[in-house]
Amino acid sequence: MTAVPAITLNNAVQIPQLGFGTYQIEPEETRETTLAALEAGYRHIDTAQMYGNEKEVGQAVRDSGLDRADIFVTSKLNNGAHEHDDALKAFDRTMDDLGLDHLDLFLIHWPLPGEGDFVETWKALEEIYRSGRSKAIGVSNFQPHHLRRLLQGSDVVPAVNQIEVHPYLTQDDVRAFGAEHDIATEAWSPIAQGKVLDDPTINRIAQRVGKSPAQVTLRWHLQRGDIVFPKSVTQKRIEENFDLFDFELSEGDIGEISALNRDERTGPDPERFNG
Incomplete structure (x- = not known):
C-alpha cells in the first residue's frame, strides 16, 4: 500500500496530504464511494454539514474495518449555525450523524462577511478543541484580512485554511499568509471542476511524464505543499x-x-458570499 505523505499541523497533529472529498456526492452513493476510497488507500476523508452526507461517511468509516486512529475525518460548520450556541449544537449533530467518538478537524465553512462575527463563532470551535472532541480546528474560504481579524481576537491559531486552489487560481497571497502564520493550506476544487484538464501546458507535461492531466495537476498541488482531496464516484478515477x-x-x-x-x-467569492 502506498504511503501518503503527512503534513504536521501547527498543533503537531498529522494530516495525510492526499485525501478523498465528498462534496456533491449524493448520500445514497456516499457510503460505497467512501469505502472504495478507503480500499484504494485513502486515509483522509473530507465532508461537511452542508454536504448532507455525514451519516454515510461515518458509516463507511465504521464499516471499513480500519482502526479509527488511522482515518483522518474532517467536517465543516454549516452557514446557518454561526451563533456561539448554534455552533456547539451543530457540532453535536455532526458527531451524532458521523457516529464517531471524535473528529480530526472541524472548520468554519465560510466567513460570511455580512452575517455576524466569525470571531465569536471561532470561540465556540475553541471550546470544542479544548474539550478534545476535535483534534484540530480551522477555517475555510478565509482571506488574509479575515485571518488577521481572527488572529487578533482569539487564542487558537487555525490549523488549516481550506480554500479554492487550482492552476487557474493559485491563491499565492492567501497561501503565503498561511505559511507565515503556520496555517496549512487545503485546496478545494483542485482541478477547477475539470476546466484545467484540457489546458495545453498541462497536457504537454502529462504526455512527457506519462500521466493524466488530472494526476499532473494533483501532483503540482502536492509538490507546492497543498493538502488536496479530489472527489470522484468512479472506481477507476478514485484509484487514478x-x-x-x-x-x-x-x-x-x-x-x-x-x-x-x-x-x-469556479465557486463563490468569499468576499461576497453570505450563504
Whole structure:
C-alpha cells in the first residue's frame, strides 16, 4: 500500500496530504464511494454539514474495518449555525450523524462577511478543541484580512485554511499568509471542476511524464505543499487520483503550471458570499 505523505499541523497533529472529498456526492452513493476510497488507500476523508452526507461517511468509516486512529475525518460548520450556541449544537449533530467518538478537524465553512462575527463563532470551535472532541480546528474560504481579524481576537491559531486552489487560481497571497502564520493550506476544487484538464501546458507535461492531466495537476498541488482531496464516484478515477507517488514534476513544470493563474474561480467569492 502506498504511503501518503503527512503534513504536521501547527498543533503537531498529522494530516495525510492526499485525501478523498465528498462534496456533491449524493448520500445514497456516499457510503460505497467512501469505502472504495478507503480500499484504494485513502486515509483522509473530507465532508461537511452542508454536504448532507455525514451519516454515510461515518458509516463507511465504521464499516471499513480500519482502526479509527488511522482515518483522518474532517467536517465543516454549516452557514446557518454561526451563533456561539448554534455552533456547539451543530457540532453535536455532526458527531451524532458521523457516529464517531471524535473528529480530526472541524472548520468554519465560510466567513460570511455580512452575517455576524466569525470571531465569536471561532470561540465556540475553541471550546470544542479544548474539550478534545476535535483534534484540530480551522477555517475555510478565509482571506488574509479575515485571518488577521481572527488572529487578533482569539487564542487558537487555525490549523488549516481550506480554500479554492487550482492552476487557474493559485491563491499565492492567501497561501503565503498561511505559511507565515503556520496555517496549512487545503485546496478545494483542485482541478477547477475539470476546466484545467484540457489546458495545453498541462497536457504537454502529462504526455512527457506519462500521466493524466488530472494526476499532473494533483501532483503540482502536492509538490507546492497543498493538502488536496479530489472527489470522484468512479472506481477507476478514485484509484487514478491516488496514483501520484511514482513520479515528480520538475521545478520548470511547477513554474509553468503556476504561471497559468488567471484568478478564475469556479465557486463563490468569499468576499461576497453570505450563504
